[in-house]
């Protein structure tokens with residue numbers, strides 16, 4: 001019989017790509033998502049192959065029933081807007097920290113073999129030395145980052161205290177098809193593409209020299225796949241999931257402008273609260289222990305993403 005796996009937040013951007021990979025590999029996949037940000041439409045390619053449970057990760061009874069007989073849990077569900085977290089720290093702590101504890105507790109009770117946790121590069125915050133390595137002291141700059149760092153500690157602690165296998169993957173600035181393009185709190189890709197397509201001048205916060213280590217969504221899926229199959233040496237550990245190369249916001253803007261054939265000047269405004277100046281990860285620990293090598297270069301991933309966003313925006317304008 002095929003292994004059963006559960007993906008929390010599986011209707012979201014990253015979760016839905018992961019679900020597709022797991023279905024392709026013949027796993028029995030259960031998705032738990034309250035559709036706060038995720039969409040059933042993200043799962044349309046695999047809808048008939050999965051069990052979809054609309055529910056909240058704060059519901060322990062539901063988690064216990066979904067985790068019964070599951071071998072692996074991929075914990076992707078979270079609230080993930082830095083800006084909203086600054087306004088709603090309690091809500092973010094509740095879903096991202098308490099929600100993770102409830103996932104770990106149910107996994108322990110149901111004897112799940114391994115939990116793979118979607119952590120974040122944001123936990124590093126502002127650092128003096130780059131690229132950042134996993135042993136650096138976290139320095140979260142906003143409630144979202146603090147909640148991800150705290151939940152990661154719980155994963156590690158559950159491995160040490162209860163022997164529940166956990167692995168935390170610190171994703172760096174994930175981009176690709178299905179990333180949120182409707183929310184005003186979305187990331188720079190959809191915001192730039194939307195504004196340029198509508199001949200508006202995109203806003204850049206600060207001087208645009210902020211550097212980001214962009215990671216294509218397929219590489220993040222691969223990291224989860226490798227973490228599921230990794231040896232026990234990886235258990236209780238955290239791993240950067242990154243390219244180890246940076247691109248500035250100004251560069252992203254000019255590459256997107258070029259891809260869309262636009263020559264509109266951006267509008268520079270003051271820096272946003274809680275935003276870090278740089279993300280730049282060192283990928284060698286994941287290469288050594290997980291065998292992970294991010295394959296998609298930014299030069300190839302960007303046009304793919306811009307093409308997808310263009311189609312979505314056109315479809316929306318003519319709906």
Ligand SMILES: NC(=O)c1ccc[n+]([C@@H]2O[C@H](COP(=O)([O-])OP(=O)(O)OC[C@H]3O[C@@H](n4cnc5c(N)ncnc54)[C@H](O)[C@@H]3O)[C@@H](O)[C@H]2O)c1
Nearest residue numbers: 009012013014034036037038056057077078118120171174
């Ligand atoms: N996108 C990135 O660049 C990035 C970077 C670092 C880490 N991460 C982490 O990766 C994970 C997935 O992120 P994403 O970009 O796919 O975001 P997303 O918002 O698209 O996906 C999160 C999913 O969780 C669901 N969810 C939220 N609260 C829930 C709850 N209480 N119960 C059940 N489901 C709930 C949402 O409906 C959504 O489908 C998150 O944990 C996020 O913190 C993302």
